[in-house]
Amino acid sequence: MSNNELSTNRIMARQNGIVQPLLTDLYQITMAYAYWKSGKVNDVAVFDLFFRTNPFQGEFTIFAGLEECLKFLQNFHYSDSDIEYLMHILPDNIEPEFFAYLKDLTCKDIKLSAIEEGSVVFPRVPLLRIEGPLIIAQLLETTLLTLVNFASLMATNAARYRMVAGKNVSLLEFGLRRAQGPDGGLSASKYAYVGGFDGTSNVLAGKMFNIPVKGTHAHSFVTSFSTLDDITSVVLRHADTHEQCNILELSLEWRRRISSIIDVSPEEASDGELAALMSYAIAFPTGFLALVDTYDVKRSGLLNFCAVALALNDCGYRAVGIRIDSGDLAYLSVLARSTFEQIAEEFKLPWFSKLTIVASNDINEETILSLNEQGHKIDCFGIGTHLVTCQRQPALGCVYKLVEINGQPRIKLSQDVGKVTIPGHKEAYRLFGADGHALIDLLQRSSEPAPIIGQKVLCRHPFQESKRAYVIPSKVEHLYKVYWSDGGVCISPKPLSQVRERVQSSLRTLRQDIKRNLNPTPYKVAVSDDLYNFIHDLWLQNAPIGELS
Amino acid sequence: MSNNELSTNRIMARQNGIVQPLLTDLYQITMAYAYWKSGKVNDVAVFDLFFRTNPFQGEFTIFAGLEECLKFLQNFHYSDSDIEYLMHILPDNIEPEFFAYLKDLTCKDIKLSAIEEGSVVFPRVPLLRIEGPLIIAQLLETTLLTLVNFASLMATNAARYRMVAGKNVSLLEFGLRRAQGPDGGLSASKYAYVGGFDGTSNVLAGKMFNIPVKGTHAHSFVTSFSTLDDITSVVLRHADTHEQCNILELSLEWRRRISSIIDVSPEEASDGELAALMSYAIAFPTGFLALVDTYDVKRSGLLNFCAVALALNDCGYRAVGIRIDSGDLAYLSVLARSTFEQIAEEFKLPWFSKLTIVASNDINEETILSLNEQGHKIDCFGIGTHLVTCQRQPALGCVYKLVEINGQPRIKLSQDVGKVTIPGHKEAYRLFGADGHALIDLLQRSSEPAPIIGQKVLCRHPFQESKRAYVIPSKVEHLYKVYWSDGGVCISPKPLSQVRERVQSSLRTLRQDIKRNLNPTPYKVAVSDDLYNFIHDLWLQNAPIGELS
The missing domain is CATH 3.20.20 (TIM Barrel)
Structure with missing residues (x-):
């Protein structure tokens, strides 16, 4: 390094603004090779991306990050220098054909279904469902998680500030200097706006996302x-x-x-x-x-x-x-x-x-x-550190779990019931009452017919047999739309301002006691009777021999 | 937006890996205009960048982020589209000559002195000292803070994990999926390595920074x-x-x-x-x-x-x-x-x-x-969320304070004594005892002669008159070097691996009781007698009339 030149090993999570496919955990690549080597190239998998607990001791979460996930799929491709680097770090005895396989990989065979960005969402209900070749679907895990986790956490945090501040007070995001790195600050400005802030002090965020800039x-x-x-x-x-x-x-x-x-x-x-x-x-x-x-x-x-x-x-x-x-x-x-x-x-x-x-x-x-x-x-709060670092809980715990492979359901058991996954290819519906409020989110097997307005539907707690109730919905919202399939975007993501409006309109469908700051009431997430039995039959088949768990 | 194309308003804190000058708070730009308009273009200022409290209830901090600050200075320049955007968001009556002035701004007249990257550092001792034209020095504030704050926080967090884990256990950073955005994850991987981790699961971090990748x-x-x-x-x-x-x-x-x-x-x-x-x-x-x-x-x-x-x-x-x-x-x-x-x-x-x-x-x-x-x-811990989000304290509170303008000292008073700034252009020395341990950091006015080995020096608490002691140093380390001046880098920053070694060697100079996890002993930061009197004379001159504070 000469005296006048700085090194070129620069931090770049994104190249031209696009998240690179190497921004992932190494084990995704090693698993890909093990799958490839075991002849699982044509295996087809379904993964669910979901979280288990709402952040900030609250009872709701705002889903955000979808647009960035779609951009990532659209640009997913290992460059020559990526492949070269992987050849360098993986053991010498990796078969060279694997690298040729990686080089040609794209997301053309992936199908991504998602809840609309900006919606209120709840534990266990998948935010994204990824279907497609096992290897590619697995390779997407870490990057999708990193794109959804912080965006959703930040939008949720901002929405909570908006709720306590009320509608008549302006909220400005002032946190850049305390954010977790330059891009942490930029993501924070973007998703604070989505969550209901009125502006930011961050000039670059204003320029890039057309957010009002104040100071x-x-x-x-x-x-x-x-x-x-x-x-x-x-x-x-x-x-x-x-x-x-x-x-x-x-x-x-x-x-x-x-x-x-x-x-x-x-x-x-x-x-x-x-x-x-x-x-x-x-x-x-x-x-x-x-x-x-x-x-x-x-x-x-x-x-x-x-x-x-x-x-x-x-x-x-x-x-x-x-x-x-x-x-x-x-x-x-x-x-x-x-x-x-x-x-x-x-x-x-x-x-x-x-x-x-x-x-x-x-x-x-x-x-x-x-x-x-x-x-x-x-009249106006300027909020920095606590907002942008989500100080009260700086990470959302979204996970990405295999729920089906080659048409066969997969269940991840755990001694902690909260960590048991809900297996199979599922659909999710939000059932509304006559007053317009959301009553319950219902997960069903995809083979089941959708709930029908005015007809009673049995909603069950996924793991507690005695907890069940009939619900007669006045409105049924199918939560998933296909956003990506056949190598392209099916539904263009909405502009930021519309996602921002969606946050507020979606929050309005929640009862006040679910949204309140102190001891909020949990919103219910249920499974259909069919899915309940499916889970528990599968659980029994996979139960360990020899001890009560 | 067509059905197949995604919007191009991408998150890019960095263009080609370089942090852009618009990644700042708007008030830096509005202040620049007010300074320009008030004829302060030739005013010369000195700013100190420092923190007031060590993170994680500890008694030390690791300074990191210097290399990125130097890159930022080297590339500081408003593009045509930046200027266009600023013209768009600022009021119509801004004089057009101001934008011409901004367009030509670079850091050629700035001088940046800093403590060596990877060193243990303490509250009140400036990590960076920025001298130069008031307007430019002020414009650097937010970006320098965002580059130093998270890097130092992360390196400190990692160093603390290394201390509790001991030398014989491997530490791997596994946090990408829970990090605060893609670049938050990349910064975390980089500075976890600096702080003493042995590797990361983050493949892109491995590729870019030559960090061992595991998984x-x-x-x-x-x-x-x-x-x-x-x-x-x-x-x-x-x-x-x-x-x-x-x-x-x-x-x-x-x-x-x-x-x-x-x-x-x-x-x-x-x-x-x-x-x-x-x-x-x-x-x-x-x-x-x-x-x-x-x-x-x-x-x-x-x-x-x-x-x-x-x-x-x-x-x-x-x-x-x-x-x-x-x-x-x-x-x-x-x-x-x-x-x-x-x-x-x-x-x-x-x-x-x-x-x-x-x-x-x-x-x-x-x-x-x-x-x-x-x-x-x-034998090895893989650590994610708590490490990369610094869950225990997700932000370091570095501030950037004006301490001198046109040769005149400036003091920021506050009813909270902890927030009073130490005025003037200062030097910092670390005094070591005969056993090789660091005894105290001493701030002096720059006009004072450096402490001399074997000669007693009076070290005073900056604000409490009765707290003072003579120290006879066995070694004196001048903490600042000039890293940037006359438009170029004076000392090339060290490669990451050497910064990482510096963290451990610097930590070894600290007594164990300062580093321990539970109730650590505070390390002392003192001012010279001359600086003490300088502070308190200035304080008196600026004291409010009419009430005891």
């Missing part, structure tokens, strides 16, 4: 100004008359006038902060949203902000609002709102009482719930 | 075989004689013979599992490492594995070992080891007692500590 300035902007002398240009042209206004004179005059109203002495306020806010206002007269907690919200920031906002008003511009990044957010937001209201009344500027208050200090679901209880006047 | 097979491989009829080819050529061996006959014969030794009936063992293991052994006779917990480790997996391993031995091959992915890992590993030892003794095959035992079920630091206490016989 103003940091504390360092404020501390880079020490005194009023640090402001070089004080002139702003009036929005309508285009006359020159002196923002410095106006701001100082307003600061003096309002200091008595809000009971703070101008001597207490920082002149450096005032200089910074004036500079920002001159640069963004139509978008003046100022950080007010660099020194002291009450004794400096609010006074300086209001002074500059009123000066801007003299120049024909309306300020946007403030951001508070520390301290007691409930108290400070109430203080700020009442200050704005006082000024609105005193100077007959009704819009001043509606200025936006953004809060952004280490906020999580619990903080918002607590602020709601205390009563706050915040 | 065998999954449960689905085992369940894809039901009976002995599912094995089509049973022939393996002897390693030396090249005679044909019938693995099926040999394995069945061995299973019968050893069943009495290990007290399990062959009827209890799964024939499907035996078929799967034989197939795998035929494919990888030199690399036979088998998953043994698909049905029952004790009653099926171990017996089948030993039978196939002994059959392989008849063919001139030595098996590698087993992987256990569920159950009581301490008990099962002890059982497996004693089974291997019995067979080794019975059949005079001493190497059989040394077969590798890999464990891989939801393992974290505490699991390993608990297994150590119980006594286990595991």
Whole structure:
């Protein structure tokens, strides 16, 4: 490596934005060879991709990542350098024909069925069903899991924030700097938007996904100004008359006038902060949203902000609002709102009482719930670390399980009943009640007829014999559509904005008690009587000899 | 979007592996414009990048991500489409000259000093010091943070696993499927290796970073075989004689013979599992490492594995070992080891007692500590979710603070003393005792002479007046080197393997009580007397009027 050149071993999970097929676990490749070597090239398999537990101690999950899975299938192909690398790391005695076989592999014989992206989904109900040649279907496992797991976790997390914040509060994702790597941050911005956020601070995410991008300035902007002398240009042209206004004179005059109203002495306020806010206002007269907690919200920031906002008003511009990044957010937001209201009344500027208050200090679901209880006047939350790293539970546990091979069902038994897989090629239906709420998700064998509206259907717990009930659906939704088959996309994935809408419309079909933050009611996932018997017959056939399990 | 084409709005944090400058918060751009507009184009700033608290309730952190930061500086440039996008999202009244200014921006006037990548580092001591034009230095903030935060967090996490596992156990990273997105997984594999892991299951990480790649097979491989009829080819050529061996006959014969030794009936063992293991052994006779917990480790997996391993031995091959992915890992590993030892003794095959035992079920630091206490016989841990998502603390809180502008120091005050920044352009030294252990990290003003070996130096707590002590260093390490200046790399970053060695050698300089898992002793970070007085004079000058804080 020369002194001036950096190494070229760069991190690239994606080449031209497409996830590469080597982004997988080695054992997928070694299994592929063992299958190939055992003459299983023509075996046909069915795999289910599903999770066992909802994240965040909740009772629902949002499914996301489907579009990226389809792109991955579309571009699945080992390059020459991939093959070369595999030849290098696998044992010498691998038959060379295997590499020729790998080189020609594509997803043309794969069929992928999925639930619509953006839907609420539940444990055990497969999100994806992959059918096709055993070797290829197996090779897709790790990459599909990595594409679905984080996307769904992130969309779910964002949807939960949206629920606790309510519809009338804006939510902005501010987490890039704390995200798990550059692409972790980009995925977080994308799927936070899908889950219900209104925008992001991440410019690249805005450019790539057409997500609204938001942001103003940091504390360092404020501390880079020490005194009023640090402001070089004080002139702003009036929005309508285009006359020159002196923002410095106006701001100082307003600061003096309002200091008595809000009971703070101008001597207490920082002149450096005032200089910074004036500079920002001159640069963004139509978008003046100022950080007010660099020194002291009450004794400096609010006074300086209001002074500059009123000066801007003299120049024909309306300020946007403030951001508070520390301290007691409930108290400070109430203080700020009442200050704005006082000024609105005193100077007959009704819009001043509606200025936006953004809060952004280490906020999580619990903080918002607590602020709601205390009563706050915040219009917008900027949320970082807790959102983008899903701090409360940083991984979703989707698994990818073989459920059928060459038409024969497969069951994975476990001493932990929760880990027993539901075997065979299945369909899933969501049954709705007369009030429009989803009642239950029902898994059936694919050979069974679909449930019919108005006709009772027996829904059983998959493992507990006594738990069963008849349900009469008012609406039946078949959950799977074929998105990929015969080497191509069958249904184009929807644009991000529509997936985002789907999240909200799908959540609306859930009863409130299933969605609530504290002790939510579990949503029921059942199997048909036929599937129940199928599972348990197969279980018996595979039961170990010699011990009770 | 046509029915067959997927959208092109792809996730790409990196173009050709290089992080793009738009991967930043919008407020960096809006601040840049406000600075530009206020005539601050020629202002010169110093920023420190540091963290305030060690992660994982520990008392040390590993610094990583430097190479990626240098690549980012080297390639920092807004493309035409970036500029076009910024024009689109910023207000209409932005002066067009600003975009021309942005278009020409590079890092040619930036100077980056850093601690060596792979070093142990501590709170408050800057990892990076960025000097140069205020606007450019500010624009680098978010991206540098996102590159350092996760890399350092991950390397630290991995180093902690290495410490609890000890030197004689192998550690493999198996987390790709649960990582935070594709690139989150790739970064995790890279920095887990840096932190002390021996390999990864992630093939792409292996290819890109030359990390050993490991893996065998999954449960689905085992369940894809039901009976002995599912094995089509049973022939393996002897390693030396090249005679044909019938693995099926040999394995069945061995299973019968050893069943009495290990007290399990062959009827209890799964024939499907035996078929799967034989197939795998035929494919990888030199690399036979088998998953043994698909049905029952004790009653099926171990017996089948030993039978196939002994059959392989008849063919001139030595098996590698087993992987256990569920159950009581301490008990099962002890059982497996004693089974291997019995067979080794019975059949005079001493190497059989040394077969590798890999464990891989939801393992974290505490699991390993608990297994150590119980006594286990595991040679290798495969670690996924907890490692790659840093579940215990999924974000490191590095910040980027302005400490000087145009030669004038800047201090960020806060009612929380822990958040007060240490102002000015500083140097950092690590002072070592006679026994080779690091005693203390000392921050000084850059104008001060470096501490001298054998001469006492007064080290003070930055904020508590009474906490101070004289230290007489036996060795003094100047922590910063200039890695980037005059538009180029000054010191090429070391290859990954050397960074990995640096982690271990740097950790060896720390006393054991600082590294221990439970209640570690904090390592001391001090300031010189000169810097202490400098901080507190500046603090006083900036103290708010009118209240005690």
